[in-house]
Structure formats: C-alpha cells, structure tokens
Amino acid sequence: MPQQGYTIGRDVSVVVTLPNGTNLPLGKVTSFESKPDTTKTKVKGLDGVVDNLRFWEGWTGTIKTERRNADLDNYFAGLEAAYWAGQSEDYCTIQETIAENNGTVTQFRYERVIFDYDAGTYESDKTVSQTLSFTAAKRIKQA
Template sequence: MPLNGFSVGRDISTNIQTPTGLLPLPGLTKFSAKPETTVKKVKLINGRTKTLIFPDGWAGSFEVERMNGDIDTFFAAQEANYYAGQNLLPSSITETITEADGSTSQYQYTGVILKLDDSGDWAGDETVKQKLSFTAETRIKVA
C-alpha cells in the first residue's frame, strides 16, 4: 500500500522458487536488489572517451527474522547434495510490487544462486536474524 504517492517496504512481496519447491521467508524484513555491470572505456584516436556499460547480472539480499527452520533445512540439503556429487540447479525469484497508482509490476530473477551469509546469532531475549544473498543471470519484467 503506497503512502502519499511513495513506494514503501510494504509494497513488495517476493517468492523464491527453488528446484525442490518454494522457500518461504515468513519473517522477511528487508529485500534489496541491484544490477551488476561491466564498464569498458574506449579511447578514440581523437582523444574522446566513449563508455560502454554491459549488463552483468543482478545481485541482492534478504534479511529474515528466523521463524522456522526452512532456511537452515534448505541450505543443509544443498550442502549435502554438493558432497553427494549432485548437480545443484538454480532457483528463481519473483518480485511483485504494488505501484502508487494501484497497478502491479512483477519482475522475475532467473538463474538465481542463493547463498546463506549468516545463519544467525542466538542470544537471550533476542530474535535470530538470518541473511541470504543471491546472484542472478537476468531480471525480466513479467507483468
């Protein structure tokens, strides 16, 4: 629900589809994504410089308040599959945004590789914050 014409954190939902099914993040508190690029500067003979910017995938992260063992279970299975010599397949992320005008925008990140950056710190009277990051081959507009 946008506020006064501005997008806010509540306007987005994400869905992570792994090769083994949906990876729910019920305690999601933060999502970020940014394009990766490769920059090439070309110096022309006349002394002017032209800049080329090549798309080079996407990178992003999730911050989650741990509410269940789904994240730990997924990454434990990934690690076990790796040591068992199995092919680890990529995932996809669907990002759905409620725009300020009431319309919906949807993007899909393809070729997603997930990484558990922090399984969390356990302490008395504190929640457990987990952090995941990802790289993706592309982001395409779905709707």
C-alpha cells in the same frame, strides 16, 4: 499500499521458487535489496572522444528474514549434503511484486539464482536475523 505517492517497504513481496516448483518458506521477510552487476569500459579514440560501454552481468541482492522455524536451515543442509554427494545444484527463481502508487502492479523475475546463507546469531532475548544473499543471471520484467 503506497503513501502520498511514495513506494514503501510493505508494497513489495518476494517469493523464492525452488527448482522442483515449490516455494521456499522464508520466515518473516524484513528486507529485500537488489542491484545490477555491470562492468564499465572506456574506449578513447585517437580523436580524444571517449565512448562509455556497459556490460550487463546479472543481479545481486539480499533477502533478510527473522527465523521462525528450521525451513531455511534444512534447505541449505540439503544443498550441502547434495554437494558432498557429488550432485549438481539447480537454479532457483525469485519473483518480486511491487504495488505501485497508481494501483498497478509491477513484477520482476530473477532467473538462474543461487544463494549464500547467513544462518544468524543466537542471543538471549533477541530474534535471529538470517540473510540470503543471491546472484542472478538476469532480471526480467513480467508485468
């Protein structure tokens, strides 16, 4: 639901799909942020002309949620237990869907995603904010 031609936060939704094909319940998502990781290199020729090169190295970002149950805690407890049992961690995907102001929908899929987890701070009379930080190999436009 864009307003006056501007994309606002409620125009975006994110879904995390686990390696087994199920979706990870995220609780109440309050924020989503992503940005590309790149390395830039300058090549200066003998003629003095500088060429600027960019190498794409994936994407990073965060998903912030408000804790509503133990789903995220349980997921990461399972990942940690698998690590200590000598099992490898499989990748997740993130589907980002944006309702555009012209009525169309834009979708991006982040592939080969791994997460870091901030389980939050517990304080009296406050909600518990949790953060999933992610690294993805690439982002692919779906629609």
